[in-house]
Amino acid sequence: ETGVTQTPRHLVMGMTNKKSLKCEQHLGHNAMYWYKQSAKKPLELMFVYNFKEQTENNSVPSRFSPECPNSSHLFLHLHTLQPEDSALYLCASSQSSTGYGTDTQYFGPGTRLTVL
Amino acid sequence: DAKTTQPPSMDCAEGRAANLPCNHSTISGNEYVYWYRQIHSQGPQYIIHGLKNNETNEMASLIITEDRKSSTLILPHATLRDTAVYYCIALSSGTYKYIFGTGTRLKVLA
Numbered sequence: 001e002t003g004v005t006q007t008p009r010h011l012v013m014g015m016t017n018k019k020s021l022k023c024e025q026h027l028g029h030n031a032m033y034w035y036k037q038s039a040k041k042p043l044e045l046m047f048v049y050n051f052k053e054q055t056e057n058n059s060v061p062s063r064f065s066p067e068c069p070n071s072s073h074l075f076l077h078l079h080t081l082q083p084e085d086s087a088l089y090l091c092a093s094s095q096s097s098t099g100y101g102t103d104t105q106y107f108g109p110g111t112r113l114t115v116l
Numbered sequence: 117d118a119k120t121t122q123p124p125s126m127d128c129a130e131g132r133a134a135n136l137p138c139n140h141s142t143i144s145g146n147e148y149v150y151w152y153r154q155i156h157s158q159g160p161q162y163i164i165h166g167l168k169n170n171e172t173n174e175m176a177s178l179i180i181t182e183d184r185k186s187s188t189l190i191l192p193h194a195t196l197r198d199t200a201v202y203y204c205i206a207l208s209s210g211t212y213k214y215i216f217g218t219g220t221r222l223k224v225l226a
Contacts, residue, residue, distance in 0.1 A: 002159070002162075006159075033212075045213065045214070048212065
């Protein structure tokens, strides 16, 4: 248990559906991240939020819409996805994504998304 | 951030030490070496990190060469539950961009 929870753990959706992934961290961190891990590929950073402000969008298609209402919660809203968006979506948090020294990220268990 | 190179796979007998190498020959002075592991279809788990000195915690030891061009993660007594993909990452101080490669798939054999 890392202190980062994600729901749901598994999600199957059609291409016309709208769904949301939720991430919550109980570590008192100020930065939160969304990663995507497709089959047989390395993790790819999607979005970064630092103190609720988005500081990174790694050229992610607009059908993925993140939301960070506070430092403890992060959502990923999904709409009109494609089958190639099927992947493991991982949330992580860290103390802060700026500043000096190290900033260890702690990951949640992930949401396995299947788009039909 | 420095690129890291790891062997794609390794086997280790249960109860023996697992030594996982990582090459980071272009690492700069302010880049830390981080290790994570990912058990099948779960989120990556933080193991250990270091800058220059060797580090040890309850999970593993990290040995960094004096020139910092390579490091070795040591799991002192591997168990079946240590079977996972292990990632070595070089991270600049003050940045957050973890660049995950394909890692080393460690298989612990009974």
